Amino acid sequence: MEPSVGEQPREERAPVPPHAPLTNYYGEDAERERYVAELFNKTAKHYNTVEKLFGNGGLLYRRLALRRAGLRPGMKVLDVAMGTAAVGRGAARIVGPTGLVVGVDPSQGMLGEAAKVFKGPRVRGYGQALPIRSDFFDFVTMGIALRHVSDLRAAFREYLRVLKPGGRVWILEGHVPRSALGQRVTRFVWAKLIPGMTLVATGSREAKELMDYYWDTVDKAVPPETIVSVLGEVGFADARAQVVVPGAFVEYTGRKPT
Secondary structure, X not given: OOOOOXXXXXXXXXXXXXXXXXXXXXXXXXXXXXXXXXXXXXXXXXXXXXXHHOOOHHXXXXXXXXXXXXXXXXXXXXXXXXXXXXXXHHHHHHHOOOOEEEEEEOOHHHHHHHXXXXXXXXXXXXXXXXXXXXXXXXXXXXXXXXXXXXXXXHHHHHHHHHEEEEEEEEEEEEOOOOOHHHHHHHHHHHHHHHHHHXXXXXXXXXXXXXXXXXXXXXXXXXXXXXXXXXXHHHOOEEXXXXXXEOOOEEEEEEEOOO
């Protein structure tokens, strides 16, 4: 399709993957998307057990973080890669009956688990190609899933597209400290302790594989500076990263210009 008068054709640029290829899990990098979808489908029934290992503290943290980010009653929220609705549940409590929370996830298994605790609309789809109308939401959220999109640039363009002018993006992701000691402690907890606890609690080697894969995607992820840079590149204003729990979580935020 030819661009309209006054419109400049978009420069096609190489994808920005969220982490280096992990071919010991899925062979060729082209197989990654299918591998991730199948892994989450197979382990969806165990995902809440993993949350319970942390005393479900992540549910409370997500709700408090959303309030701090500016989520208020009556707002419309798109929760991308909603999983078992850890973010969606918190968002729904904040926006209340006058607001709206819509969940998107590529895994049918995860959407099924989310339906047990979240009664809002749920749609199957990918972050880099959202089946959602433009300029509609006040917030786009994503909790511990950015590493699973195929292209950061494509995903962030989609987040910008579906937001209203002035709308905000809030992304929670894993964090690895830069200090040698911090890296050793984080690696022990996430690469050894948590996968082992998951295997004991669930009896599922596939659930343990999920947590092994979780750590490897965090360990091989692009640095926060890259993520902030791509947010700014696609058009988000005030793009920033904030480490909220060293060795565990970092938040990324940005605003769609008005």
